[in-house]
Amino acid sequence: MNIFIFSDNATLLPEMLGGANELVGTSGGSIAAIIIGSESEAMSAASMGADKVYWLGQIGNRIIDDFVPTLNKLIMTEKPAAFLVAATTRGKAVAGRVAAALDMAAIVNAKEIKVVDGSFQVRHIILGGAVIRVEQPLGGTLITTVRSGVFTKAVADTSRSDQLEHVEFVEPVTQITKLESKPKKSNASNIGAAKIVVGAGRGFTTKEDLGLARGLADALGGEVGYSRPVTEGNPPFAEGEPYIGVSGIQLKPELYIAVGISGQTQHMVGVNESRVIVCINKDPRAPIFRYSDYGIAGDLYEIVPELTQALNKK
Numbered sequence: 001m002n003i004f005i006f007s008d009n010a011t012l013l014p015e016m017l018g019g020a021n022e023l024v025g026t027s028g029g030s031i032a033a034i035i036i037g038s039e040s041e042a043m044s045a046a047s048m049g050a051d052k053v054y055w056l057g058q059i060g061n062r063i064i065d066d067f068v069p070t071l072n073k074l075i076m077t078e079k080p081a082a083f084l085v086a087a088t089t090r091g092k093a094v095a096g097r098v099a100a101a102l103d104m105a106a107i108v109n110a111k112e113i114k115v116v117d118g119s120f121q122v123r124h125i126i127l128g129g130a131v132i133r134v135e136q137p138l139g140g141t142l143i144t145t146v147r148s149g150v151f152t153k154a155v156a157d158t159s160r161s162d163q164l165e166h167v168e169f170v171e172p173v174t175q176i177t178k179l180e181s182k183p184k185k186s187n188a189s190n191i192g193a194a195k196i197v198v199g200a201g202r203g204f205t206t207k208e209d210l211g212l213a214r215g216l217a218d219a220l221g222g223e224v225g226y227s228r229p230v231t232e233g234n235p236p237f238a239e240g241e242p243y244i245g246v247s248g249i250q251l252k253p254e255l256y257i258a259v260g261i262s263g264q265t266q267h268m269v270g271v272n273e274s275r276v277i278v279c280i281n282k283d284p285r286a287p288i289f290r291y292s293d294y295g296i297a298g299d300l301y302e303i304v305p306e307l308t309q310a311l312n313k314k
């Protein structure tokens with residue numbers, strides 16, 4: 001079973017390749033990474049287990065969507081058993097457009113992919129996180145986007161030899177002209193890798209108060225994540241920061257502390273695989289208590305400073 005992987009975000013390549021390595025390990029076959037980026041990014045894919053690297057060159061003045069005809073041609077020619085795409089905003093658009101062009105279906109937001117009876121089986125979230133659907137494509141290429149955190153990262157081994165193939169760019173029929181690009185505004189650290197995450201929700205009544213969540217996270221050596229209304233509400237308290245949940249990022253920390261978060265399904269989908277969940281909420285009937293291993297019913301404005309102080313004294 002030959003697997004193609006693609007990520008427009010280079011930081012997600014190690015986990016995409018880690019997942020492909022696992023699948024090939026159980027089913028046999030080979031891995032090809034499709035890279036848009038620098039030659040060194042293409043080479044690093046080989047060091048993480050890609051048997052072949054299709055290098056589409058630098059993005060330059062193009063946008064990722066312009067590469068869809070090139071990807072279509074590659075997939076139609078090589079007919080991989082699976083085309084796994086990192087579920088970034090652009091990745092989802094690419095998967096959908098490639099699937100449409102090839103008259104196939106794209107599965108989105110895979111939570112788990114395994115090989116059952118010689119074919120892929122994909123578990124993915126539907127209905128805003130309320131239901132997990134299991135699908136087993138009957139043939140052709142499996143096209144699916146994969147959420148960050150699903151696969152374990154591959155470890156680079158520079159002794160691995162690569163096979164780099166420069167793929168000719170296929171001009172799209174209609175092109176979008178990129179006028180400007182700006183780095184996304186974010187203070188976010190590497191929350192995906194954090195072992196301890198403090199989640200801050202709408203229980204915080206001002207932007208400045210989020211400093212309490214940061215103080216608790218610092219005392220524990222962890223990071224801060226948010227519920228969606230905190231980053232996208234009106235006004236947003238943490239604008240541009242990634243939020244946790246079905247439409248945001250999904251995490252598997254050792255410890256998740258939900259502070260002032262009610263525990264709606266759409267949020268919990270992003271953290272329900274945490275090893276231990278603790279909540280602090282003033283409403284003892286809030287759904288978050290049902291998901292938590294430990295719960296503190298009380299006012300975060302009293303509990304968080306006390307907890308932080310006690311931890312800092314240690």
Ligand SMILES: Cc1cc2nc3c(=O)[nH]c(=O)nc-3n(C[C@H](O)[C@H](O)[C@H](O)COP(=O)(O)OP(=O)(O)OC[C@H]3O[C@@H](n4cnc5c(N)ncnc54)[C@H](O)[C@@H]3O)c2cc1C
Pocket residue numbers: 128200201202203204226227228229230243244245246247248259260261262263264265266267280281282283286298299300301
């Ligand atoms: C299609 C769809 C997708 C969505 N995707 C996401 C997603 O990816 N991520 C996400 O987070 N949300 C998502 N949402 C929104 C989600 O449904 C909830 O509205 C949201 O998660 C609620 O955020 P919250 O818990 O911070 O706020 P609330 O639900 O308002 O909860 C605030 C909590 O704080 C408690 N509280 C208040 N004051 C204090 C205090 N002083 N001390 C202690 N506790 C206090 C309250 O008791 C309450 O339980 C989505 C919704 C839809 C429809």
